[in-house]
Amino acid sequence: MSIFDKKIKFNNEEFIPQFGLGTYELTNTNEIDESIMAALKLGYRHIDTAQIYGNHKQIAKTIKKSGVKREELFITSKIWNKDHGYENAVKAVDRILEELELDYIDLILIHWPTPQRLECWKALEEAVEAGKVKSIGISNFLEEHIDELMKVAKIKPVINQFELHPALPCHSLVEHCRKNNIVVESWGTLIRGKCFEVEQIVELAKKYNKTPAQICLRWAYQLGYVIIPKSSKPERVVDNANFDDFELTQEDMNYIATVKEQRDGPDPSNFNF
Incomplete structure (x- = not known):
């Protein structure tokens, strides 16, 4: 089975492809398209x-141009922090669908655990019930945020x-x-580009x-x-998919575990944006 065919099952019986394409910081029209x-x-x-x-509309154009059928695709988006109030979140879902030119979206996440996150979750649950979204999830949530949500989530x-x-890790x-x-789901898997500077990773490469x-x-x-x-x-993009022909040994995995720990992005327990 190729990496493109490998899927992971959600707790709602839907499936997500394990390997995908991120589009963070892709805003140039030609770069997105290519x-x-x-x-x-x-x-x-x-x-x-x-x-x-800010790239939904261009992504929609490129997908349409590609000729790939909608049912073959799995598309994730996220509701930004300023829209986490209930009314704004309801509107944000519709805006996402409109910008991506979709009848439904496979997955929507709450982008960060803002104080209004539970209001946002209620709006996402209603979007699932309305058939606008197949699955809903979270992003950058820590243990305490998960526990709070699990107590009230339908x-x-x-x-x-x-x-x-x-x-x-x-x-x-x-x-x-x-x-x-x-x-x-991992973001920043390449240590946000700093993997080329990590001794253990370079040695294994x-x-x-x-x-x-x-x-x-x-x-x-x-x-x-x-x-x-x-x-x-x-x-x-092509190179990133070329890791299907080898396997790291347990010894290699243990060696990677010796990499010095460092957070490169914002701390979910202390962010302000």
């Missing part, structure tokens, strides 16, 4: 975006997308998600004749995480 076209041509069928990325979150890479959070039957990026992606893939690497360069 990146997504290269991905779809190669076999990617999972595209991750968000309101705050529909349980299917996934938690958070910063997760060899320098931030988040063992406790991963375990907490799995205990609650929530799929784990030489051992396997792979790039440091491919080592990080293989690490996350073997651990069962959903991964969504992004690149504005079509050749890198």
Whole structure:
């Protein structure tokens, strides 16, 4: 089975492709078009975006141009923080559908655990009931945020997308998600581009004749995480998918575990945006 065919089952019986294309910071029209076209041509069928990325409309145009059927695709977006109040969240769902030119979206996430996150969740539950969204989940939620949500949710979150890479393995959070039957999704899997500077990763790249990026992606893939690497360069989009022909040994995985821990993105317990 190729990496493009591997899917993970949600707690609502839907499935998500384990490997997909991230689109964070992709705002240049040509870059979006070339990146997504290269991905779809190669076999990617999972595209991750968000309101705050500002690229929904161009993604819609490129998908339409590609000729790939809607039912073959899995598309994720996220509701940005300023829209987490109930009324704004209801409108945000409709806006996302309109901008992506979709009748439904496969997955919508709450982007960060703002104080209004429970209001937003209620709006997302109603969107599921209305058939606008197939699955709903969370992003950057820590254990305490998950526990709070699980107490009141009528529909349980299917996934938690958070910063997760060899320098931030988040063992406790991963375990907490799995205990609650929530799929784990990694963003920043390449240590936000810093994997090329990490000694352990570079050494393993030489051992396997792979790039440091491919080592990080293989690490996350073997651990069962959903991964969504992004690149504005079509050749890198292709390279990122080339980790299917080798497997890291347990010794290699233990070696990666010696990478010094560091958070590169915002701390979900203390953010202000």
